[in-house]
Amino acid sequence: MADPAIAIVGAGPAGIRAAEALSRHGLSAILVDEAPKGGGQIYRQPPDSFQGPASSRYGFEARKASALHLTIKRLATAIDYRPSTLAWNVCDGRLDTLCAGRGESVVFDILVIATGAMDRMLPLPGWTLPGVYALGGAQIALKYQGCAIGQNTVFLGTGPLLYLVAYQYAKAGAKIEAVLDVNPAHAKRRALFALASSPRTLAKGIYYRASLGTHGIAVEEGVTPMGIAGTDEVREVHYRRGSVDKSVRCDAVGLGFGLKSETQLADLVGCRFRFDGESRQWLPERNSDGESTVSGVYLAGDGAGIGGADAAELWGERVGLSIAARCGRRHDASRIAKIDRRLARLARFRAGLERAFPLPLLGSTLPDDTILCRCESIRVGQVKDAIRAFDVVEMNRMKAISRVGMGRCQGRMCGHAAAELLAAETRQDLAAVGRLRGQPPIKPLPMPWPGTP
């Protein structure tokens, strides 16, 4: 009997390790990735003309990054690797893909969704001003293009990435005006025990933080961001620390509050989702084999819940092994057990990170004239009016009435804040307001439609 057709979406750490594990067992997969080169976002490879060494780009993770890049390079000759290809829909055992204006269907029996994550975003007055970038975006500017997002940058938000990106900018010679963490120091102290389950990673985090001090960069914790000011572009960040109102002049802001899984394909293929209280996000369910509630659909990496790059590599391999066993290959029980132990340890670390850098509760605290939906400049006050006018209690109805989530980003930027606003306005738990239903295409597509027979 022939092997099943296997498709993998995403060539980041998870997708690459899944493809590799499958290949080791003599199983070929079609690997579809939106980027021109493998590595995902965390280990994104710059365009060809960039010469600098891996260390300048990935710091302590340079070895891991290079290893992954080598792996995908090797795999590219052995498997059907399709870079620069967007999977924009999935249904009936088929991926709809688009590459260089040409559409193609990829039929599969087994699907691995390894679509990774994006910045978890919260709006702020003034966050649409030119000069404000997502924190991950600020890192990509440096990693992928060798650029800083501005002459004088403020990093604002929370999460381990806040300190890492600031450190990377400082090391590259960029001028940083301040690093402002909305979470207080004691949150990190309380999480130390859990964070110590990955001592090397914890040590790196402490090192990045200390480095900022060495560079003379002001780090403030437990701040309340009030807004970003400027007429036509960023000029100042206003915040409050304790009872003191403060501001810092800058021409760029890197804004981020951790990461959020990209789950649109999992939604379209019919996976059951559950509300994850820790990350306050709806995530597709998966069992210990990495299989979703849809038979034959596996989920690996940050796309199924933020775990970090190391966990993504492990999940990718784990899913590859599950699929290999499903296809009748020799079941590598000891390797699987080892992966599961490491994943459990990493999960403890991840829980520590959520405790150290919890997502601030936004609720209904934003001023009414704050833009909530960036795509169509819909303000908080307008959304509140819509909620009240139509007794809205559920996310999809809120989208229908207020238009939040109807823009080009399809709710990626505003979704979480919109849910929090709805929950606060209607005095419901966040889980009770539901989640936006996925609709194809998962990203805007230029016309004409790809793939007409």
Place this chain on the structure above:
Amino acid sequence: MKPSPLAQHSTDEAAQPRMVRLIDAERARLTFSLDGAPATAREGDTILTAVLTARRYLAESAGGEGTRAGFCLMGACQECWVAVDGTRARACSALVTAGMSVATGGHFTVG
């Protein structure tokens, strides 16, 4: 009457690009067309980097409250769509090439 956001940008700190080259800055130069005027970029620049090293904004905001300059830089926010040689592309994802014609706004014509 408040000047249009574009006018403001063209006179204000025009020499200061938004994106600041720090690493691997010395790559081969190339010229392309930005909203009908010649501009310079470097091999390996995305269209967004190319535009934001030539000026401080990408395009007028679709919502009409000023200009935007990209946001997520990873193809998630969908704020950097431009017209390239007649087709649409995300500026943060597409690389600029020599002779490329980039239009950042007003490219939609009814004809």
Place this chain on the structure above:
Amino acid sequence: MTGHAVTERLRVDVAIVGGGIAGCSAALHLRRRGLSVCLMEKGALGSQASGVNFGGVRQQGRHFAELPLARRSREVWGRLPELIGTDCEFIPSGHLKLARNEEDLAALERYAADAAEFGLELEMMGRKRVHDEHRWLGENVIGGSLAADDGHANPRLLTPAFGRAARAVGADLREFTPVVETERDGARFRVRCATGLEVSATSLVNTAGAWGGEIAAAFDEPVPIETIAPNMLVTEPLPSFITRAVGVCGGDVYLRQVARGNVVFGGGDGWADSSLERSRPSSETSARAIERALGLVPALQSALVIRSWSGIEGGMPDDIPVIGFSSTTPNLIHAFGFSGHGFQLGPVIGIIIDELVGTGASTSPLGAFDIGRFHGAADLRHVSAANPEQEGAKR
């Protein structure tokens, strides 16, 4: 017996099953008449056909039997702000039905001549005029018929707005309350819900859309209802330039530009399963709709499609709805199966249902919609032949 324990009992004059536009507008008018009303909707108000359709507010192209109702409904559209507090983004842009070949043009002319007898004024335009007045049209358009009084509106707003207005006057509208059983109870009706609600009513109104056939069957008058899945797409916001709601002979593509600038368009079938309550658009259908939309409006070439959707609509084999009294059971009124073109009719259907419940008759002619046409000697071909432009009835 359904096995659902009854936790709440209501006794009302009218029970309405189905919270689409027909049910919600009926709830409003019945309540204003002074009757007590309970409406039960299995999901959110207007979340099925009433919310997923194209949004055309159109008299042109309808089966002639529908024209008197559509004219009456158009009058209600004009006073929506008075009636329900919002215009639901109704734009009387005119509806332009296009011909892409000579046969189509001839069909439009025939329809225009016949429709005049129903008081529907249509303006024929030849190639030069249709292009002069609509510079955004593609070369394949050779003429058109303009219904200046038609237009389009936002289907996401209409039903919730009617629901809000109905609640404001005291109608009891229950969402997420699936009806599991409807039956006679002496001279009354008993409606049981999965939530434990049980409603006893003098009159029962069946506005259950694609599920209306189930209720009809429960009262021994099954009908050949089918599920229709529309296939809709929408672009990013674009500068305003498409000045009409647009359709074509044959109905294979239709488009409109909303105030915010997005162009909503569609044509062809998506996929839906009414028992699973699931639906999704079809990539193949979408590709064809795009091709046709680009043929009509070439400027859309540089636009981005940002979303597509489908939904569940109920369709009858003769493409016109079931409206009127039950053929088996007194005080049971049906209004379902609007076959993909019930949006414009929605506001008047509620008025008609109210007339039927309140006075026993409607001032609108309902003969063609009688449920009895599906039984015994009912000849569907006879009904269809009355309107040669049957395809055009779709859009």
